[in-house]
Amino acid sequence: MSxxxxxxxxxxxxxxAVLLSLSLLTGCGPATVVVExxxxxxxxxxxxxxxGVWYGPDFAQHEFFDESTTRGQSSWVxxxxxxxxxxxxSLLAGVFDEVxxxxxxxVPGQSIPGVDGILVPHVSQLQYTIPKHTQVKVYExxxxxRFELLTPDAQPVxxxxxxxxxxxxxxxxxxxxxxxNLAAVMALRDAGANFATTFTRIAPIQAWxxxxxxxxxxxxx
Amino acid sequence: MKYSLLTTLTLTTACLxxxxxxxxxxxxxxxxxxEGIGESSVVILGRRHSSxxxxxxxxxxxxxxxxxxxxxxxxxxxxxxxxxxxxPWFEPRTAPLHPEGLEQLVLQEPVARKIADLKLxxxxxxxxxxxxxxxxxxxxxxxxxxxxxxxxxxxxNYEATIWDFSDRAAVGHISTSASGQSYMPAVIVxxxxxxxxxxxxxxxxxxxxxxxxxxxx
Numbered sequence: 175m176s177x178x179x180x181x182x183x184x185x186x187x188x189x190x191a192v193l194l195s196l197s198l199l200t201g202c203g204p205a206t207v208v209v210e211x212x213x214x215x216x217x218x219x220x221x222x223x224x225x226g227v228w229y230g231p232d233f234a235q236h237e238f239f240d241e242s243t244t245r246g247q248s249s250w251v252x253x254x255x256x257x258x259x260x261x262x263x264s265l266l267a268g269v270f271d272e273v274x275x276x277x278x279x280x281v282p283g284q285s286i287p288g289v290d291g292i293l294v295p296h297v298s299q300l301q302y303t304i305p306k307h308t309q310v311k312v313y314e315x316x317x318x319x320r321f322e323l324l325t326p327d328a329q330p331v332x333x334x335x336x337x338x339x340x341x342x343x344x345x346x347x348x349x350x351x352x353x354x355n356l357a358a359v360m361a362l363r364d365a366g367a368n369f370a371t372t373f374t375r376i377a378p379i380q381a382w383x384x385x386x387x388x389x390x391x392x393x394x395x
Numbered sequence: 396m397k398y399s400l401l402t403t404l405t406l407t408t409a410c411l412x413x414x415x416x417x418x419x420x421x422x423x424x425x426x427x428x429x430e431g432i433g434e435s436s437v438v439i440l441g442r443r444h445s446s447x448x449x450x451x452x453x454x455x456x457x458x459x460x461x462x463x464x465x466x467x468x469x470x471x472x473x474x475x476x477x478x479x480x481x482x483p484w485f486e487p488r489t490a491p492l493h494p495e496g497l498e499q500l501v502l503q504e505p506v507a508r509k510i511a512d513l514k515l516x517x518x519x520x521x522x523x524x525x526x527x528x529x530x531x532x533x534x535x536x537x538x539x540x541x542x543x544x545x546x547x548x549x550x551x552n553y554e555a556t557i558w559d560f561s562d563r564a565a566v567g568h569i570s571t572s573a574s575g576q577s578y579m580p581a582v583i584v585x586x587x588x589x590x591x592x593x594x595x596x597x598x599x600x601x602x603x604x605x606x607x608x609x610x611x612x
Contacts, residue, residue, distance in 0.1 A: 217480070217505045363486055
């Protein structure tokens with residue numbers, strides 16, 4: 175009886191120590207946001223082109239880590255990779271007649287048969303602000319993309335930068351994580367809107383479209 | 396005398412229980428439909444262009460529900476449903492700021508088809524927000540309960556702009572402002588007495604829009 179009670183007490187002590195350590199460890203960890211959202215297909219006349227797309231590991235597993243500089247603030251990890259893939263798959267499938275997802279990175283000189291061009295997106299920068307940083311009651315995410323458009327044998331056609339922005343006011347949501355997620359979803363939607371409405375207006379792209387016998391559409395109101 | 400005392404007492408009690416709100420509504424309508432909007436539909440959208448505030452989605456929803464609750468023959472398309480169906484043309488970056496922008500928008504064939512499918516006749520833009528302003532009082536809580544008194548104010552300012560989709564023109568402006576004081580006395584248990592400022596602004600805009608859209612009001 176007394177042995178079993180001692181065992182139970184020891185078990186409780188161990189359990190308490192483990193739980194305390196876990197809570198301390200998780201309490202010190204960074205605030206993590208895995209961006210989740212739903213992205214509608216674009217309502218746009220698709221370009222009569224078959225596009226190859228390569229999402230590099232830097233893009234497909236994109237995450238942003240911001241280490242806190244003061245004791246009062248927590249570090250942040252914002253993982254956008256999964257949501258980037260969802261959004262760009264949905265968008266590109268609407269902007270182009272057909273999209274082919276490449277299984278490996280395009281290599282110069284090695285032609286990908288059947289595609290008119292290859293698009294390689296990158297996230298160059300991601301910045302965020304939360305009300306604790308700025309004293310403004312808005313959460314913001316700003317992203318800078320870099321796109322490469324290549325020929326089927328991976329020769330460069332165009333390279334350009336594109337920014338996107340999303341925000342959500344403090345009043346809408348309960349936690350920092352929820353608000354950063356919504357701001358990121360807004361930034362992704364904005365990236366899609368920016369791409370869909372400006373792609374055909376980029377000078378080297380216009381020349382490439384002419385070479386593909388695609389008439390320049392009036393894509394923006 | 397007895398009646399007026401009773402009225403004053405009732406109003407004071409009602410005011411104390413729900414917080415007091417004062418509101419004003421101004422409207423300027425140019426081209427009201429004579430027999431309501433009939434089979435057509437209307438969408439109510441929040442403006443999201445400002446850098447420091449956004450029109451709250453629940454306010455947009457509230458105005459839509461106010462209209463349909465009084466006249467269920469009016470089809471109000473949900474905000475998210477509409478902006479998803481017309482993505483990317485009504486995002487903050489791309490949404491038209493003036494009714495003339497609709498002309499360019501319908502040059503896009505898929506957009507024109509979708510709008511025809513939706514039987515869209517009016518787009519109503521809501522712009523504004525409800526802000527908390529000021530606050531005073533103090534409250535101390537312990538195991539024995541809370542003691543103290545707190546008070547704060549809310550100000551709501553919204554403007555509704557009605558665009559006629561067929562004429563590509565603005566046909567009305569409605570503006571409303573409401574302000575109210577909320578209280579929280581605490582004797583052991585805090586009792587929040589919240590002024591329904593946003594709800595009052597919603598009713599104000601909703602009533603005016605109902606007059607515009609409905610043949611029955």
